[in-house]
Amino acid sequence: MSGTSTTASASGGVDDAMLVAADANQGEWLSYGRTYDEQRFSPLTAVNDTNVGQLGLAWSADMDTARGQEATPLMHDGKLYVSTAWSMVKAYDATTGKLLWSYDPKVPREVLVNVCCDAVNRGVAIYDGKIYVGTLAGHLVALDAKTGAVVWDKKTTPEGSPMVITGAPRIVKGKVLIGSAGAEYITRGYLAAYDAKTGNEAWRFYTVPGDPSKPFEGKHLEAAAKTWAGEWWKRGGGGTVWDSITYDPTTNLVYFGTANAEPWNPAARGSEGGDSLYTASIVAVNPDTGEYVWHYQETPEDRWDFDSNQQIIAATIQWNGAPRRVLMHAPKNGFFYILDAKTGQFLSGKPFAVVTWASGLDPVTGRPNVNPAAKYEQTGKPWIGMPGAIGAHSWTPMSYSPKTGLVYIPANQAAQPYNAAAKDWKPSKLGFQLGLDSAKMGLPADPAARAAALAGSTGSLIAWDPIAGKPRWTVQYAGPTNGGTLATAGNLVFQGTAGGEFRAYSADAGKLLWKFPVQTGVLAAPMTYAIGNEQYVAILVGWGGVWDVSPGLLASKSGSTRNISRLLVFKLGAKGTLPAAPPESQRVLDPPPFTGTEAQVSDGAMHYQNSCSVCHGDSAVAGGLNPDLRHSAALSNPQLWQQIVHDGVLKDMGMVGWAANFSSEQIENIRQYVIKRANEDKALEGKAAPGAVTSATPKPGATSSGKPAG
The missing domain is CATH 2.140.10.10 (Quinoprotein alcohol dehydrogenase-like superfamily)
Structure with missing residues (x-):
């Protein structure tokens, strides 16, 4: 059966009893993991392993922010509520996709300096006629569920x-x-x-x-x-x-x-x-x-x-x-x-x-x-x-099916170098405070080292048997940080991929049953709901997050790194299509000649890797979401570089000034380091791309059994 939605409580909204009994309310999705136990399992069966191939796009909505999208929508009383990057919130008619209201907390962009992993938000809560969202600026905000008006706002x-x-x-x-x-x-x-x-x-x-x-x-x-x-x-x-x-x-x-x-x-x-x-x-x-x-x-x-x-x-x-x-x-x-x-x-x-x-x-x-x-x-x-x-499993939600007894884990394989800083290490005013010598942890401009790092960075979907303590089946992916999962009573597991597809697998055997190209990488977890006898499956797409911000060259392992942020909603028999994706641009490196000293590069590398790489990528290779400094026009203009990095003239765009951390001389050393790196990579252009997929590389979607990721 497809399941039905319960009506609002007498108080005018979701109450405690509804949240406790959320599992019996088959058609709605009332909290982040659907139910208090965070299983992300839906008892809906209208979409199942026999007909999921007929799933089509019912409607889509473009987001007005091109950052990583990580939220799971909620559905109550025929309305979808979803947060987006920069802590914005939107309400839609869950059947038609009509925008009902939109809220923007207007988070100051300079807050981004305190965020490790992009300006993301993972979702809202619903209760007593209100929608609750936490903002990047550290506020908890209650919104009227009907209008989006602010009810209260607490720091x-x-x-x-x-x-x-x-x-x-x-x-x-x-x-x-x-x-x-x-x-x-x-x-x-x-x-x-x-x-x-x-x-x-x-x-x-x-x-x-x-x-x-x-x-x-x-x-x-x-x-x-x-x-x-x-x-x-x-x-x-x-x-x-x-x-x-x-x-x-x-x-x-x-x-x-x-x-x-x-x-x-x-x-x-x-x-x-x-x-x-x-x-x-x-x-x-x-x-x-x-x-x-x-x-x-x-x-x-x-x-x-x-x-x-x-x-x-x-x-x-x-x-x-x-x-x-x-x-x-x-x-x-x-x-x-x-x-x-x-x-x-x-x-x-x-x-x-x-x-x-x-x-x-x-x-x-x-x-x-x-x-x-x-x-x-x-x-x-x-x-x-x-x-x-990055973790063998990070924030991307896993799901559990009581029907199969399996936990569906979005797993990663990605190594990390660690090197302790000198014993006299002291924290700085801004940026990461790790106590590590980050300069010695960057990926060098060495084709063999890069190929090895790319080959060793993969991802998988693991159907884990908690009783047996081993996987029942595994799907291998080209790269890590694929999206969260959803399990349903229709013997299905849904997951979006970093490579730009939304997929459905059989929950018992891991057979690929359906896929839809979404034009961008997927981080968020899908959800499902029913209105009348119609079941819908929804997912927020848009590449970003930690893997597209700091890993540099490795960010491209799964393919395209562009962000096209949308809410996508599917149902059986729908025939909707997405607009054509914009062409991907390719930029040729054309840096100024390196005229600095090795002492400047050594000092600049230390500061860059510890502070700048968090947004602009390991070893000055950006992941795609933030500017790649190897291409920056300011590289050729030391005065402009100082105005940006020291004075913070671009703080309203998220690039704050770093005068509290670095002297003008140290900022110049960072510039020299980036120039050196850009010239090293320019020398590698025209050669075979390191880590290119070969016949020996596992192809996305290939299934295996009995072995964990890796």
């Missing part, structure tokens, strides 16, 4: 802090839950709850301890302080809650994941072997009070940026022959965890990807057996880790 991040909001709020028992991003920028993580009617803060749970000379905000922080060393609080600590928030009515607990410890390098944060709680952890709290209940740390003393912010799925599964309420989690570190939902007890942890930082997990505690060579700050030697900071 949630500390004034003057480099914290932003990219995640979707969650509604739990009349409260709006939201955290923040920024664990690379000297921040202190938290999860906060706000009254849904008034916006008044109800409670705030800090994930890392603050200044020990002041009273701790809870006994859990007093205990955590014993796992830190040095003056950690002066460098923030990290542990931000930038994505996953799950509520389980069965246990009456809220679960959330925390980010990496900050700085990445433990030596730079004063660590002497402590676990740095509660970073890289799952934490459970009481939703009524925000009080600590339990935690499980997946990556103690995290030094590799192995955030645990990835989606947390709650489910009842057969465990050792009996039903058990569990949490399932596939974080960046490459292990698939199963924990008891009530107590946090470790039940299982198996690698779902290639893992070199640890040889495995303790079978009782789940604590990792860390490879000594991976502790780069102790060995004094560079370390190339797998997974890298």
Whole structure:
């Protein structure tokens, strides 16, 4: 059956009872993961494995911002609500695509300097006649669901802090839950709850301890302080809650994941072997009070940026022959965890990807057996880790089908070099604060090294059997960071790809059943809804995010890196088409001659890789979303370069001035480094493209069985 939509509550909108019973409301999609348990499973069957080939475009809507799009739309009472890049929100008629209203919080573009991974937003929440969105400027905003008018607006991040909001709020028992991003920028993580009617803060749970000379905000922080060393609080600590928030009515607990410890390098944060709680952890709290209940740390003393912010799925599964309420989690570190939902007890942890930082997990505690060579700050030697900071699985949501018993994971394979900074490292005013020697981590202008890096950066869709602890089937992709997944009772798994296709696979066997070219890479996860007896499938497309911002040359692994941001809605028998995509432009490198010194290049490389590469790409090769400085007209004009980089004349376009970090001399050294890099790459032009796909390279869509990604 296709399922039907329930009507609004007597209060005029979605209420607590509707959210608790969301699974029975088959036709609507009322929260980020559809239901409180974040399974991203729909019981709709009108579109199924026998007829999905008839799926066609019903309508589409162009977005008015060309940045990465990561949101999952919500559908209630015949209306679609979706957030876009720069924290904008739009409401559409879910049947026709008519725009009903649009909201723009007018985020200052200079905020982008505090964002690791593009100006993205992952979604909104709906409750009591309001739509809630967190903005990149750190505000939580309640909008009237009928008109888009602002009902209330609260600043949630500390004034003057480099914290932003990219995640979707969650509604739990009349409260709006939201955290923040920024664990690379000297921040202190938290999860906060706000009254849904008034916006008044109800409670705030800090994930890392603050200044020990002041009273701790809870006994859990007093205990955590014993796992830190040095003056950690002066460098923030990290542990931000930038994505996953799950509520389980069965246990009456809220679960959330925390980010990496900050700085990445433990030596730079004063660590002497402590676990740095509660970073890289799952934490459970009481939703009524925000009080600590339990935690499980997946990556103690995290030094590799192995955030645990990835989606947390709650489910009842057969465990050792009996039903058990569990949490399932596939974080960046490459292990698939199963924990008891009530107590946090470790039940299982198996690698779902290639893992070199640890040889495995303790079978009782789940604590990792860390490879000594991976502790780069102790060995004094560079370390190339797998997974890298992009993670074996990042924010792109996975889904779980109770019908197949499988979890569908968008997985990555991408290595990362780590090299500790000098012992006298000190944080700067702006940019990443990692405690690493980033200049030695860039991809060199060496065809063999580039080919190896390209060949080793791939992605896959893994159908993971949590009971068996291994994949049931795998689909291999050319590159990493493919979109989130949706599982349905129609024996389908939907996923968009970085290569520009929206696909449907059979959920039981991984057979490719349908695909649609969307003209741009896909990051967001799809959703589905029903109006009457008609089932629709919707997805927001638009390439961007971390893989198109900082990896440089590797960003093109999946193909086109252009952004064409749209909301696409499909149904059976529809015949809609997209406008023709604009032609892709190719620019020839024509840099000025290099006239600097190697000392300038060395200094400039250090500053560029640590601060500039975050937006403009590794080794001065942009991913496609932000300007490629090798082509900049300012390269030939040192005065213009200073005006842009030092003075910030382009701050309204997101390029702030860096005078707080760099002297004019250092900024000139960055220019000389970029000139040198541009000339190196110009010398490589005309040669065979490194990493070109050959017959030996797995082709997108090829299926295999029995082996994890990699």
